[in-house]
Amino acid sequence: MRAIIAQDRDAGVDGLTLADLPYPHAAENDVIVRVHAAGFTPGELDWPATWTDRAGRDRTPTVPGHEVSGTVVELGYGTTGLTVGQRVFGLTDWARNGSLAEYTAVEARNLAPLAADLDHTVAAALPISGLTAWQGLFDHGRLTTGQTVLVHGAAGGVGSIAVQLAREAGAVVIGTGRAADHDVVLDLGARAFLDLDADELGQVGEVDVVFDVIGGDVLRRSAELVRAGGTLVTIAAPPTVRPKDGRAVFFVVEPDRARLSDLTQRVRDGRLKPIVGAVRPLSETAAAFARRHRTHGRTIIQVADE
Numbered sequence: 001m002r003a004i005i006a007q008d009r010d011a012g013v014d015g016l017t018l019a020d021l022p023y024p025h026a027a028e029n030d031v032i033v034r035v036h037a038a039g040f041t042p043g044e045l046d047w048p049a050t051w052t053d054r055a056g057r058d059r060t061p062t063v064p065g066h067e068v069s070g071t072v073v074e075l076g077y078g079t080t081g082l083t084v085g086q087r088v089f090g091l092t093d094w095a096r097n098g099s100l101a102e103y104t105a106v107e108a109r110n111l112a113p114l115a116a117d118l119d120h121t122v123a124a125a126l127p128i129s130g131l132t133a134w135q136g137l138f139d140h141g142r143l144t145t146g147q148t149v150l151v152h153g154a155a156g157g158v159g160s161i162a163v164q165l166a167r168e169a170g171a172v173v174i175g176t177g178r179a180a181d182h183d184v185v186l187d188l189g190a191r192a193f194l195d196l197d198a199d200e201l202g203q204v205g206e207v208d209v210v211f212d213v214i215g216g217d218v219l220r221r222s223a224e225l226v227r228a229g230g231t232l233v234t235i236a237a238p239p240t241v242r243p244k245d246g247r248a249v250f251f252v253v254e255p256d257r258a259r260l261s262d263l264t265q266r267v268r269d270g271r272l273k274p275i276v277g278a279v280r281p282l283s284e285t286a287a288a289f290a291r292r293h294r295t296h297g298r299t300i301i302q303v304a305d306e
Contacts, residue, residue, distance in 0.1 A: 003101030004285045005061035009051050016286040019061070024097065024105040026076035031108050033088060035303040037124035037279075038099035039067030042289055049094040065100035065301070066092045069114060069123035079108045087114040089123035089264075091131075091255045099124075100285055102303060112260035115268060122267065125157065125274040125298040130263040132235060132253040133162035136211050138169075140249045141233045145170030147208035150225060154190060155181035157298045158213050158235070160275050163188040168271060174204055176218075184275075201225070212236060223248065276300055 001023055008015040026032050044050055044064055053059045069089035072082050082088060090111035092098045097105070114123050136158075137143045149166050153159040154175025166173045167189035175185035176194045185193045194204060196218065206227040212219045215236025226232050226243035233249045242248035266272035275297030280288050288299045 001102040002282060003063050003097075004065070004282065005063055006045060006050070007061045009045075009060075012045055013286055013290040016064075016289060018283055018285070021061075021063070021101065024101075024103055026074050026079075026105055028077045029079050029108055030076035030105045031072045031079055031082055031088075031111065032074035032076075033068055033070040033104055033106055033111070034073045035068055035099055035102060035104055036070040036120035036305070038065045038069075038101075038301045038303055039124045039128065039298060040065040040098075040100060040285075040289065040301065041128065042291075045289070047094070052095065054095045059095075059097075063097035063099075063101050063104070065098035066094065067124050067127040068092055068099035068104060068106065068111075069120040070304075073103070076105075076108075082108050082111065082113075087116065087120075088112065089114045089120070089127065090257070090260055091127045091253075100282065100301060100303075102282075107255075109257060110255040112257045112264070115264060118264060118267060121276055121279050121300045121302060122274055123264065124300050125276050126161075126263055126267070127260060128253055129157040129161050129274065129298065130272075131256055131259060132158045133165055133211075134259055134263070135251065135253060135256075136233045136235065137162055137166055137209070140251055141209040141211060141231045143169060143171055143209050146172075148172040148174065148206075149209040149211060150174045150176065150204055150207045150222065151190070151211045152176045152196075152218055152222070153213040154185040154188070154193070155275075156213060157275070159211075160184075160188055160297070161272065162211055163190050164272050171209075174207065176201075206230075209233065274298070 088111040173190045175190035210222045212234040223241040228245035230246040238250040239248040277297030
């Protein structure tokens with residue numbers, strides 16, 4: 001099968017190549033998915049799990065990409081809940097070969113059924129962004145109706161979904177980004193927008209939850225905005241600061257089949273719109289990783305036609 005592989009950690013994006021790999025093995029409770037569309041995170045080549053297995057052993061050449069949408073073609077021993085020929089989408093394991101390949105092995109519990117009326121390119125934009133947004137806002141941030149949430153990077157893959165979910169939950173949403181993001185963020189349902197390059201972050205005032213995807217100085221300054229009892233949530237890095245009378249939480253997204261199904265139902269109902277930017281073939285994956293210009297929405301790799 002064809003796959004994108006990385007063999008040299010120091011080479012970064014320049015080390016990504018299209019190569020032939022053996023067809024994957026379906027371990028116990030696995031399924032083999034014929035990949036139609038795949039999503040990736042630009043920074044994943046820096047993650048330790050991209051290069052080693054769970055025991056810390058080198059596993060190069062490694063296949064990146066952790067969001068998949070496709071069709072089940074094989075069941076491993078003991079696998080239940082899915083069937084051959086079924087359309088599915090979800091997360092691949094962090095420490096195994098990923099989704100930027102024609103076929104990939106995935107634990108069945110990490111996948112959810114995909115309705116026939118949803119496109120694979122849309123589904124591939126949902127797993128990491130959708131689950132991260134939900135878990136950050138509600139599981140870790142404990143956001144409730146009537147509260148105010150500040151969403152950094154509100155036009156990005158995670159941020160754009162977080163704005164929509166928070167708005168539907170009845171929260172007041174303030175989104176941040178660059179000037180070019182202004183209209184996109186307000187159209188998603190934010191009450192207000194803050195330009196991180198031109199506006200003072202302090203003008204936001206106190207909020208109940210900060211959802212950060214940027215880290216660094218933005219994360220540090222955001223701690224001062226959280227009112228008593230509130231929460232600073234970040235996926236960028238473990239925070240070195242915390243709100244004076246609140247919590248600071250760093251987390252890594254976890255698979256959740258039931259929540260994936262809920263997210264796709266919201267998409268089907270028109271209540272949630274993942275922003276898909278460019279759709280590129282597998283052969284252009286390295287260029288997609290290395291893109292030099294910011295674009296709204298997720299870049300999705302189309303591996304095969306429906």
